[in-house]
Amino acid sequence: MSVSFNGNCKGVRLKKRSKKADHIVVVIMTEDDGKWIDIDEFSSFWIDEMIEKLQEAKKFIETQEPDIYNYNGKQYGYKFRKTIQ
Numbered sequence: 001m002s003v004s005f006n007g008n009c010k011g012v013r014l015k016k017r018s019k020k021a022d023h024i025v026v027v028i029m030t031e032d033d034g035k036w037i038d039i040d041e042f043s044s045f046w047i048d049e050m051i052e053k054l055q056e057a058k059k060f061i062e063t064q065e066p067d068i069y070n071y072n073g074k075q076y077g078y079k080f081r082k083t084i085q
Contacts, residue, residue, distance in 0.1 A: 004029075004036075011036060014044070026050070 002015040011029040016022055024044040029036045042050070067079040 006031070006036065013038075017043075 002013050004011060004013040006029070009031050011031065013027040013029055014024050015027060017025050025041050026044055026047055027038050027041040030039050031037075061078045064078045064081050066075045067077045068074070069076050
């Protein structure tokens, strides 16, 4: 059994550890040309820590400079400031 939560480019799949073990494993996925690829997996025990670390990273990223694409003036993420704060 598995359940997937896919975005446009990143996704999460929850699966059983094995046929005999019902423990939930978290699988991090990325999409490339319409194909979903597993990039990492870990015990569901660690999901709170993963969320915490992603939130810390997001807060840091938001202190950096917007990455503006010169062609259309839209922001596509962030880039490091010249001096990291």
